Amino acid sequence: MSHKSGFVNIIGNPNVGKSTLINALTGEKISIVSPKAQTTRQRVLGFLSTDDYQIVFSDTPGYVENPSYELHRKMLGYINAAFEDADIVILIIEPETRELNPNLLLRLQNLTVPLIVCINKVDLSQQEKMMELMNLYEVVFPKADVMLISALHNFNVDVLLGRVLEKLPEHPAYYPKDVLSDRNLRFFVSEMVREQIFYIFDKEIPYHCEVIIDYYKEDENIPKIGATIFVSRESQKRILIGQGGSAVKKLGTLSRKHIEEFLGQHVFLDLNVKVKDWRDNETTLKQLGY
Structure with a gap:
């Protein structure tokens, strides 16, 4: 067949x-x-x-x-x-x-x-x-x-x-049959953080944010994940962090919830926010996976 x-x-x-x-x-x-x-x-x-x-x-x-x-x-x-x-x-x-x-x-x-x-x-x-x-x-x-x-x-x-x-044309499979996507786990985790940014923040903020996973460590108890959110300007960083860190704390809580649902286990998630001119810098975009 x-x-x-x-x-x-x-x-x-x-x-x-x-x-x-x-x-x-x-x-x-x-x-x-x-x-x-x-x-x-x-x-x-x-x-x-x-x-x-x-x-x-x-x-x-x-x-x-x-x-x-x-x-x-x-x-x-x-x-x-x-x-x-x-x-x-x-x-x-x-x-x-x-x-x-x-x-x-x-x-x-x-x-x-x-x-x-x-x-x-x-x-x-x-x-x-x-x-x-x-x-x-x-x-x-x-x-x-x-x-x-x-x-x-x-x-x-x-x-x-x-x-x-x-x-669909007749052709052998292009990828192993037990694989669901061409993307790795780090990509999906970073996207889940970015997804919550789109839900929580308004106006230009989501479009100036990019998320990169700094580390993903399999611990004996729960995985430890560290991520950096890049924004274009210092004013955007202040909004993303919020008064007393309230906004980034909310972002971390919601992101962790969705990551845990995706992985089927509890995780530790640490978010940091940095300013970086990334949207119009080809070298930086390559480093971010574009």
Whole structure:
């Protein structure tokens, strides 16, 4: 019996549900999510494997129209890479989203691999509007499959998976079948801290924060984790720490809770905050994994 395997890359505007969808498709928390746009900064792979197939799902940052920092250019590079190695592309649309960037639209129309257009968040919009959108995108992408989903509520996610399997090429597995992602444990821990920053802090603060794991030590009793949060300015550091350390203490408590749920065990978490001009420094971005 033949074996199927391929790269299924998820692309779309910021905050349309790409990360929620990859988590729903894999059944694992591969990507962090928040109500704020541009939570995802790097390309993250999540694997769904059985004896007969392996799907390599790829979550990408929201499309950056006018990169203004080196970080934004890196994010756009991840999207470009997702176009280059895709066996199937899933485009995520939401009913209230703005129009697609013309460059992104052109690349999607010129795809030589199967395209599946998913209109997400169907639970938040009227049926008449959803059908109008379906008709519109069937005209814009005449060769694509166009369907309605709700990644958050798992509506039609199984149908989407079935369509992916129909289009998946025959190929040996790209990764070991017992692996869930291309990312290591330190990456997931750092992302969980960053996720809580997006939930707790407002305005520009989450977008000026980056988290790096300084150490992860397996102790006899509980793992000890040390992390540094980089911010761009001293004023942001003061906000992140809070009066008497109250804000960073809250951040540490919530982050530790989610890390413990992820690992299934108690951990010790120590957070430090430092000022570093990281968003527009290519050398620093490389050190941070970009």
